[in-house]
Amino acid sequence: HLKNGLGCPTNRSHLSETKFKNGVAKILGEKDHFKDWGGENRDLSTTRLKIKGKRYTAAFAFKGPGKTGRLTPGKMGKNGDQIQRLIKCPATVFFVQYWAAIDDSVLEQLEKFAMLKTHLESRSIMYGIIDGIDSTRLIQAYPNYFGQ
Numbered sequence: 001h002l003k004n005g006l007g008c009p010t011n012r013s014h015l016s017e018t019k020f021k022n023g024v025a026k027i028l029g030e031k032d033h034f035k036d037w038g039g040e041n042r043d044l045s046t047t048r049l050k051i052k053g054k055r056y057t058a059a060f061a062f063k064g065p066g067k068t069g070r071l072t073p074g075k076m077g078k079n080g081d082q083i084q085r086l087i088k089c090p091a092t093v094f095f096v097q098y099w100a101a102i103d104d105s106v107l108e109q110l111e112k113f114a115m116l117k118t119h120l121e122s123r124s125i126m127y128g129i130i131d132g133i134d135s136t137r138l139i140q141a142y143p144n145y146f147g148q
């Protein structure tokens with residue numbers, strides 16, 4: 001009921017950006033509430049992300065079901081600068097989430113800003129994307145966290 005043959009949600013409008021964000025926060029064990037507003041640098045931040053048993057600070061940018069088509073940097077923020085604002089956050093791991101395909105230009109921009117931050121701060125920065133298939137997999141793996 002949640003996915004088509006490609007593993008992507010068939011009805012994205014049933015799960016708002018806020019509901020998805022809150023589900024991810026629950027998976028991470030994050031108790032804080034993050035309200036959306038236009039000039040935010042991130043939609044969610046946490047110090048509870050674990051990778052191979054080690055904790056990291058992470059910042060997430062979620063693009064809700066109101067956007068359509070392939071996600072490009074121009075669809076990220078009023079001025080197309082959401083990745084730039086995201087990478088300014090005091091974090092080590094950065095994620096962009098969207099309900100469908102994410103254009104390579106988003107990943108390339110995320111990579112370039114992560115490389116710059118790595119150089120400027122002399123520390124390793126990690127990044128990743130969560131596309132429609134990955135979003136659906138998260139919902140299926142943790143249905144109670146997303147109210148499914």
